[in-house]
Amino acid sequence: MVKHRLFWPVFSLVALVVINTIARPRFVKITVRDGELYGALIDILRNSAPLMLVALGMTLVIATRGIDLSVGAVMAVSGAVALTIIDGASDPGSTSTVLVAIAVGVGVATLLGAWNGFLVAVLDIQPIIATLVLMLAGRGVALLITDGFITTVNSAPLEYVAGGYLLWLPFAFLIAATAIVVIALFERRTALGMLTEAVGINPEASRLAGVRSRGIILGAYVVSGTLAGVAGIIYSSNIRAADANAAGDLIELYAILAVVLGGTSLMGGKFTIAGTVIGVLIIQTLKSTILFLGVSSAQSPVFFAVVVIIVVLIQSPRLHRLASRLTGRRNSDAAVEAEVPA
Amino acid sequence: MSTEVATQSRGAVVGRHLRTFLDRHASLMPTFAAAVIFVVLLIGAEIHFGNFVTPLNMSALLLDNAYLLILAVGMTFVIVTGGIDLSVGSVMALTGILCAQLLSAGHPASVVVPVIILGGAAIGLLIGVLVQYFDVQPFIASLAGLFLARGLAFVVSLASIRVEDESVLWLQTTRYRLGEWYITPTGILALAVAAVGAFVMQYTRFGRTIYAVGGNEQSARLMGLNVPRTKVLVYVISGVCAGLAGLVLTAYSGAGYPRNGIGTELDVIAAVVIGGTLLTGGTGYVLGSVIGVFVYGTIKTVISFQGAEQSWTRIIVGLMLLVFIGVQRVIVFRSERRR
Numbered sequence: 001m002v003k004h005r006l007f008w009p010v011f012s013l014v015a016l017v018v019i020n021t022i023a024r025p026r027f028v029k030i031t032v033r034d035g036e037l038y039g040a041l042i043d044i045l046r047n048s049a050p051l052m053l054v055a056l057g058m059t060l061v062i063a064t065r066g067i068d069l070s071v072g073a074v075m076a077v078s079g080a081v082a083l084t085i086i087d088g089a090s091d092p093g094s095t096s097t098v099l100v101a102i103a104v105g106v107g108v109a110t111l112l113g114a115w116n117g118f119l120v121a122v123l124d125i126q127p128i129i130a131t132l133v134l135m136l137a138g139r140g141v142a143l144l145i146t147d148g149f150i151t152t153v154n155s156a157p158l159e160y161v162a163g164g165y166l167l168w169l170p171f172a173f174l175i176a177a178t179a180i181v182v183i184a185l186f187e188r189r190t191a192l193g194m195l196t197e198a199v200g201i202n203p204e205a206s207r208l209a210g211v212r213s214r215g216i217i218l219g220a221y222v223v224s225g226t227l228a229g230v231a232g233i234i235y236s237s238n239i240r241a242a243d244a245n246a247a248g249d250l251i252e253l254y255a256i257l258a259v260v261l262g263g264t265s266l267m268g269g270k271f272t273i274a275g276t277v278i279g280v281l282i283i284q285t286l287k288s289t290i291l292f293l294g295v296s297s298a299q300s301p302v303f304f305a306v307v308v309i310i311v312v313l314i315q316s317p318r319l320h321r322l323a324s325r326l327t328g329r330r331n332s333d334a335a336v337e338a339e340v341p342a
Numbered sequence: 343m344s345t346e347v348a349t350q351s352r353g354a355v356v357g358r359h360l361r362t363f364l365d366r367h368a369s370l371m372p373t374f375a376a377a378v379i380f381v382v383l384l385i386g387a388e389i390h391f392g393n394f395v396t397p398l399n400m401s402a403l404l405l406d407n408a409y410l411l412i413l414a415v416g417m418t419f420v421i422v423t424g425g426i427d428l429s430v431g432s433v434m435a436l437t438g439i440l441c442a443q444l445l446s447a448g449h450p451a452s453v454v455v456p457v458i459i460l461g462g463a464a465i466g467l468l469i470g471v472l473v474q475y476f477d478v479q480p481f482i483a484s485l486a487g488l489f490l491a492r493g494l495a496f497v498v499s500l501a502s503i504r505v506e507d508e509s510v511l512w513l514q515t516t517r518y519r520l521g522e523w524y525i526t527p528t529g530i531l532a533l534a535v536a537a538v539g540a541f542v543m544q545y546t547r548f549g550r551t552i553y554a555v556g557g558n559e560q561s562a563r564l565m566g567l568n569v570p571r572t573k574v575l576v577y578v579i580s581g582v583c584a585g586l587a588g589l590v591l592t593a594y595s596g597a598g599y600p601r602n603g604i605g606t607e608l609d610v611i612a613a614v615v616i617g618g619t620l621l622t623g624g625t626g627y628v629l630g631s632v633i634g635v636f637v638y639g640t641i642k643t644v645i646s647f648q649g650a651e652q653s654w655t656r657i658i659v660g661l662m663l664l665v666f667i668g669v670q671r672v673i674v675f676r677s678e679r680r681r
Contacts, residue, residue, distance in 0.1 A: 067481070123671070124671070125667055125671065126621055126622065128426070128481070128621065129615065129621055129663070129667055130667075132608065132611065132612070132660075132663065133660045133661075133663050133664050133667075134660065135608065135660075136608055136609075136612060136656045136657075136659055136660035136663065137656060137657045137659075137660030137661065138660075139653070139656060140653040140654060140655070140656035140657035140660070141653075141657060143651065143653035144651065144653055144654075144657075148651055148653065244653075249604075253485055253488070253489075256481075256482075256485070257485070260482060266479050266481065266482065267479075296496060296500060298493075298496040298500060298600070299493050299496045299497050300493065301488075301489035301490070301492045301493035301496075302489070302490060302493030302494060302497065303493070304489045304493075305486045305487070305488075305489035305490035305493060306490075308482065308485065308486040308489065309472070309486050312472065312476065312478045312482060312483070312486070313476060316476035316477050316478065317477055318475060318476055318477065319476065
């Protein structure tokens with residue numbers, strides 16, 4: 001069981017929840033009010049929605065041996081587009097206006113994803129650089145759309161996206177859950193997942209074997225852009241404003257961290273959607289823990305730095321060798337356990 | 343008859359020489375293109391505004407971008423080995439706020455400056471060790487450095503701290519004049535860092551090892567070069583540069599602020615790439631990065647001259663990045679085809 005690749009992510013998440021529960025028993029308490037669930041755990045599920053969407057897209061991109069740095073900027077653009085439309089409409093409160101605005105915002109995000117995919121898959125540009133272009137330019141475009149201001153709107157249907165409830169659960173969480181299910185079905189119940197892994201493990205060999213690697217790579221960036229667009233809408237809905245500077249700030253780094261925490265290698269190839277989901281929940285729980293500890297949220301990156309360093313050390317081959325030498329290679333389980341102090 | 347042949351083929355000979363030159367120095371071409379763009383930018387701005395290329399303006403270009411220049415030099419070392427350092431903006435913020443904090447606590451600048459440079463070096467060392475000895479990808483290792491430095495900057499102080507120390511402010515306020523031109527000690531420092539960086543990369547054994555590692559790490563190792571030491575040292579150098587940049591930025595703004603330099607690492611990487619350094623490693627020049635920084639700075643100045651919003655800066659830098667990637671692709675493609 002210890003050898004299962006989801007063991008350490010799940011273990012970390014459970015450990016975090018247990019520590020939190022001991023420190024504050026209220027943590028696991030879930031109350032029902034008017035058919036809606038409330039509690040710290042529910043908050044974590046709701047607040048994790050934008051990161052969950054972005055990290056899902058990032059998982060697919062990383063599986064093709066790529067990386068998408070532009071997700072934060074795409075979030076800013078989609079939020080800016082949608083809220084500018086709602087702000088300019090005659091009736092910001094009408095559901096149809098909001099739906100159109102969201103569709104346009106997400107549509108623009110999809111186009112931006114396709115642009116990234118075009119640069120990487122068709123023009124063969126290194127993913128880091130190709131997406132860096134949009135990462136730099138995207139936020140500038142978002143600022144131009146909002147005229148450099150923070151566009152605030154009052155619109156009940158928009159607020160519902162992040163704050164509303166459906167079937168006892170937060171609507172934002174349901175969006176994220178739907179994305180997880182749809183992607184898992186497409187990747188694992190069809191050959192798409194295997195083809196994606198093939199492209200990531202050896203692009204040249206998979207091309208020779210007849211895999212249409214270009215289309216698969218392009219598709220991964222399109223999905224990443226679309227999901228980032230939805231995440232941007234949820235973010236804007238949550239603060240009821242389009243903030244081109246703050247929307248999705250550093251989210252690309254947290255998303256990459258979530259993917260790596262979940263056990264997907266940045267070298268591409270094998271990926272795990274369940275791992276990414278757990279990675280996102282670990283990050284969100286850690287954020288909630290840090291907040292509970294009374295640490296200023298500005299200082300919380302120190303904790304994440306420590307977590308990143310511990311995780312990469314646990315995964316490092318050198319430490320594995322060292323550990324197995326220390327335990328005299330009696331059994332591999334002992335070797336894995338010896339890593340814990342690292 | 344022989345003279346006839348000679349005259350006929352003179353054109354061909356010149357062409358062949360030119361082609362040989364281009365082949366041999368293909369790696370110089372992106373840097374050359376950056377220099378051309380820089381000149382075109384200056385001429386275009388001069389024609390458009392009429393008063394752009396003035397001694398005052400050009401002096402300010404160096405002054406305003408001194409910290410960026412220092413960061414770009416360190417980043418060039420890292421990128422030429424095929425790595426990347428995302429931590430520089432945060433490390434600059436950390437060393438800057440640490441500098442302001444220590445100075446306001448009454449420590450003399452002669453103690454504070456070495457301490458913050460060592461601080462930058464320590465974070466660089468951490469990243470280098472993670473990359474080299476624990477096989478962590480540079481992207482992730484320097485991401486840890488980014489988080490660590492940014493968080494620590496806020497641990498040092500949540501608010502901005504004014505600097506009263508005269509020797510630090512001297513770096514900024516002193517102006518050595520030559521006619522209308524002027525240069526500050528921060529500018530001299532930045533140029534000195536660039537000069538030392540260029541010398542080390544070009545003329546020392548360590549510098550050539552950096553190119554060898556970036557070109558092909560396996561070959562470099564088989565040649566008996568000290569790959570591990572080189573790979574750790576480039577991150578330490580980048581950390582030291584970030585420490586220096588923190589000092590320069592603190593002097594420039596007269597205060598330390600923990601939010602400084604958010605996203606600066608991207609500006610630096612963009613400037614380095616525009617200057618002709620390939621992110622795949624093995625190719626690049628410190629001088630190119632210097633030009634890249636000046637191109638970046640000129641775009642910023644043009645936009646403020648125009649009175650347009652500064653958000654255009656990043657859009658244009660993004661587009662310029664795209665153009666340069668295109669140029670580099672063509673060059674790499676051509677040299678591969680020739681081979």
